Amino acid sequence: MPNIPREGPVRQVPVTGYTLALSWSPEFCKAREGQVSQNMQCSGDRGRFGFVVHGLWPEGRGTWPQWCPTARRVSPAQARGNLCLSPSTALQARQWAKHGACMVRKPETYLRVTRILWDSLTFPDMDRLSRQDELTAGIIRERFLMANRDWRADAIGIHLNRRGWLEELRLCYGKDFRPAECDARRFGARDSASVKVWRGL
Structure with a gap:
């Protein structure tokens, strides 16, 4: 597994909640299909991904904890077990180092909590939806609620790039x-x- 250098300050603050960030893979892979580092997710050799887990992030009051000191790392076996939902061992290692170590000790x-949350969702x-005329963020939230009856609209974050393409659910x-x-x-x-919504075609 790669060694993950710390990028930014250590910030240890009380956890007040969490964000499950889900990247829309076709948008992420646009122009990355030939990159060796993104081969698993973007080459198409292992199928096409829809939403994938970017990370599970602890939140604080007005800020967020990050880079909490730990000597523990994600093992290759642990990363392999989560490639279907987060198809990059380097990404999993970085998410643990930056975010996970501020939540739990191991x-x-x-990774187990991330998988439990992922498995509870229906997309x-x-x-x-990508073919719908005049698609809006509200329509995406409405369809997500129809598929996940225990959710609420104000808990569904939708992030777009500057040109209005869907990048991520938070x-x-x-x-x-x-x-x-x-x-x-x-x-x-x-x-x-x-x-x-880019379909990757």
């Missing part, structure tokens, strides 16, 4: 890992915002 616990038909949780209201930073696009 990387296997961090709307993004191919169909699902907001309280300390009890139940859906909770996102702050403005995580909520992202308002319901009225126009959205385009």
